[in-house]
């Protein structure tokens with residue numbers, strides 16, 4: 656799995672450096688994210704974040720190696736196989752915050768449209784918003800990765816900056832070098848990483864501000880969720896099942912528990 660994030664190495668000035676790094680999903684969970692097991696695949700120099708599709712210049716050499724790994728390579732020697740070993744590897748997950756995930760996979764900004772379903776933002780008072788859940792059956796439809804690829808190729812063959820800009824506004828897609836990987840699904844292989852999703856509260860925000868405040872979930876739904884949750888048997892170190900979600904309590908625990916399970 657690959658992660659891309661930017662950080663500020665200096666105090667008192669804005670200077671963003673990006674890092675693309677990978678974790679090996681075959682490793683056991685408790686050592687998968689240890690510093691010595693992470694692979695730094697690329698550094699994106701500052702001072703500003705690389706914009707839009709220009710990130711492809713950094714991804715292209717990584718994709719070259721992923722293509723080789725997909726077709727199979729031979730390691731000369733490993734700890735268990737002194738005479739060498741044939742291996743294959745695939746990229747199965749892009750795990751970043753929402754803006755980085757959109758950028759690396761060639762989706763339009765998260766302010767404009769959802770990358771998984773057909774929901775598009777409204778534009779009012781010079782701001783985008785995703786209000787309006789009542790016509791859900793019209794847009795709660797999974798996007799098609801084949802169509803995404805087709806649109807990404809069409810974006811690449813646009814012959815001017817303006818035509819590319821218009822194309823993105825209409826179709827919501829740019830070319831990403833990751834699409835060179837034949838197995839890569841730009842819709843399903845993206846998740847919001849647990850740090851942003853759980854610890855910085857995105858899941859909680861969606862649950863509370865959209866599903867509850869916009870009345871997508873009724874009091875009765877919350878009671879049913881509570882009843883289902885009460886049947887969970889979870890390991891002691893994952894915390895407790897919240898007991899009062901219909902009264903708006905315990906969403907942090909819900910997100911932590913669901914996060915652990917979804918991992």
Ligand SMILES: [Zn+2]
Pocket residue numbers: 769770771772773774
């Ligand atoms: Zn959506």
